[in-house]
Amino acid sequence: MKWSLLSDHTVHLHFWDDECVAYNKRSGDTHLLGPMATQIVLKLQQSPSDALTLAESIKLLPTDETNDELPLQIEHMLADLDQLSLISFS
Amino acid sequence: MNVSSLTPSELASRLRNAGIRLQTGSFITHLQTAIPSVAEGIGLLYSDYPLAEQGDFADFHVDLIPPRNLRRWFKPQVLFLSDGSPPFKPLPLDQAFPMFEWGLNWCVSSHANNYLIIHSAVVEKNGYAAILPAPPGSGKSTLCAALVNRGWRLLSDELTLVRVSDGKIIPLPRPVSLKNQSIDIIQRYEPGAIFSRKVSDTMKGTVAHMKPPSDSIFRAAETAQIAWIIFPKYQAGSAARLEPLPQSRAFMRVADNAFNYSLLGTEGFETMVRLIDASLCYDFTYSVLDEAIETFAALKPPTSPT
Numbered sequence: 001m002k003w004s005l006l007s008d009h010t011v012h013l014h015f016w017d018d019e020c021v022a023y024n025k026r027s028g029d030t031h032l033l034g035p036m037a038t039q040i041v042l043k044l045q046q047s048p049s050d051a052l053t054l055a056e057s058i059k060l061l062p063t064d065e066t067n068d069e070l071p072l073q074i075e076h077m078l079a080d081l082d083q084l085s086l087i088s089f090s
Numbered sequence: 091m092n093v094s095s096l097t098p099s100e101l102a103s104r105l106r107n108a109g110i111r112l113q114t115g116s117f118i119t120h121l122q123t124a125i126p127s128v129a130e131g132i133g134l135l136y137s138d139y140p141l142a143e144q145g146d147f148a149d150f151h152v153d154l155i156p157p158r159n160l161r162r163w164f165k166p167q168v169l170f171l172s173d174g175s176p177p178f179k180p181l182p183l184d185q186a187f188p189m190f191e192w193g194l195n196w197c198v199s200s201h202a203n204n205y206l207i208i209h210s211a212v213v214e215k216n217g218y219a220a221i222l223p224a225p226p227g228s229g230k231s232t233l234c235a236a237l238v239n240r241g242w243r244l245l246s247d248e249l250t251l252v253r254v255s256d257g258k259i260i261p262l263p264r265p266v267s268l269k270n271q272s273i274d275i276i277q278r279y280e281p282g283a284i285f286s287r288k289v290s291d292t293m294k295g296t297v298a299h300m301k302p303p304s305d306s307i308f309r310a311a312e313t314a315q316i317a318w319i320i321f322p323k324y325q326a327g328s329a330a331r332l333e334p335l336p337q338s339r340a341f342m343r344v345a346d347n348a349f350n351y352s353l354l355g356t357e358g359f360e361t362m363v364r365l366i367d368a369s370l371c372y373d374f375t376y377s378v379l380d381e382a383i384e385t386f387a388a389l390k391p392p393t394s395p396t
Contacts, residue, residue: 012356014363019338023359028352030359032342 003078003087004048005041011086013041022086031084037077044087051075094137102129111142115251115262115310117202119194120148123186125168128154131187131286135265135301138308150197154186172197181292188289188297191267195248198262199349205251205260206361207349212250212259213242218317218391219259221250221369223347226294229324229376232272235300236379237386239280244306245314249349254357257364258313263306265299273298279379317391319344319369322376330381333373340371368392 005011012023020038022031033041039058043049055071081087093112096104104110109122112132123129142148153171157180167180170193177196181189199207210223211234220242224230231247238244244263251260265286268276273288273296284301319340320332341362345351351358370392376382 012359014341014367016337016341016366019336021338021341021363023356025356028355030342030345030351032338 001089002048002050003044003054003082003089005044005087006085013045015042022084024085027085029084031086036073037081040074040077040081041086051078054078091141092137093132093139093141095141096133098129098133101133102126105129105132108144111144111146111148112136113140113142113310114194114264115246116260117149117198117262118142118146119150119152119197121152121154121190123154123190125154125156125183125186127184127186128190131190131299134284135286135299137301138304149201150194152190152193152197154190154193156183185289185292187286188267188292188299191265191299194264198249198251202251203350203353204255205253206351206354206358206365208250208252208344209248209347209349210250210344211247212245212314213237214245214259214261214314215242216391217315219245219314220318220320220386220389221259221316221344222320222322223250223344224322228322229272230322231266231268232275232324233322233376233379233382235266235268235272235276235283236279236383238266238303238306239276239283240383242386243309243314244302252316252361252365253313254354254361257316257361257368259316260313261306261310263302263310265301267297267299269297270295275379276300316365316368317370318389319366319371320374321372322374322382324377325375326377328375328377330376330378330385331374332385333375335371335373337366337369337371340369341366 010025014021018035020033043054051071051074055074106124109120112119151173155169157167157169166183168183168186169176169180170178170189210221211230212219212221222230234247246262247266249262253260286299288296288298290296
């Protein structure tokens with residue numbers, strides 16, 4: 001089971017610097033994604049993935065002190081992105 | 091033929107009977123009213139605007155009439171009708187001309203969905219447009235009025251129209267709405283500017299409208315390329331300060347200020363992306379108009395697609 005981005009017919013993305021704006025055609029909502037969520041979305045754009053694999057490939061922000069909590073943070077962020085109907089788990 | 095081709099009595103008579111077809115930017119409004127203060131405001135502030143022929147197509151059909159109730163005699167009121175229906179409750183008769191201006195804004199923002207419509211002022215120089223989105227009280231219209239009296243072309247002081255098909259900014263130069271202290275500030279700043287008479291006790295306080303420079307009206311068919319999105323904020327005592335704003339943040343703030351972003355769906359998102367992509371985005375704090383003018387004069391357009 002892996003996380004994947006919804007098709008680009010449903011979710012439109014545009015990237016500026018380290019942030020991203022996502023438009024969900026189904027809900028009509030627009031979301032501003034911060035740097036970590038943007039990295040996750042970029043990785044999922046390349047291929048479906050799971051939290052652990054994402055944690056290994058995602059760069060820490062300068063403000064993050066340790067990598068220990070990264071998998072948990074990514075789990076939470078994936079749940080948030082799922083809640084916004086930008087990604088799905090299958 | 092312009093509004094100024096008619097004498098005040100001819101204008102009032104036309105308005106009372108068949109009405110006039112007033113061209114503002116790409117819209118034609120068929121206006122009928124017997125209210126003298128509206129005729130006076132049109133004659134004063136719209137004198138340079140073209141009139142379409144009587145049989146021509148009109149985008150909006152507007153009547154300003156007294157409501158049919160006892161208020162006709164006691165504290166008289168005015169009702170704004172669009173296509174024969176009142177979108178708003180009546181206002182005191184004294185507010186008839188401001189109500190025409192607010193009602194016309196409503197007509198455009200509610201119907202012109204081939205444009206992404208942003209609640210913001212927009213001005214142009216050398217082909218490049220600066221959009222100034224901001225909430226009421228931020229000094230947006232004051233800054234806009236100052237800029238258009240110092241060489242910038244007025245595209246609109248209230249509604250930025252971004253054409254969905256190509257992202258160009260479409261002019262809608264109409265009188266600049268000023269309120270409270272801003273009226274005196276701009277009257278002092280540009281003593282030659284023409285103002286409607288002040289109307290007090292409106293929902294916005296005391297309001298007056300300033301006639302746009304004639305050049306802005308004559309060039310109303312000339313589109314402009316977006317270059318800057320600047321969120322102005324008047325802050326007493328502050329030096330003029332322009333701070334870069336990440337484009338992703340600017341996107342969300344401009345979308346918040348758009349009337350029909352959600353209604354346009356994917357087209358709205360794509361038009362907004364194109365707008366933001368082509369813009370340098372800033373927060374701008376100011377307190378002295380001359381400093382603000384200098385800051386705007388020093389703006390450099392984007393050198394290439396950002």
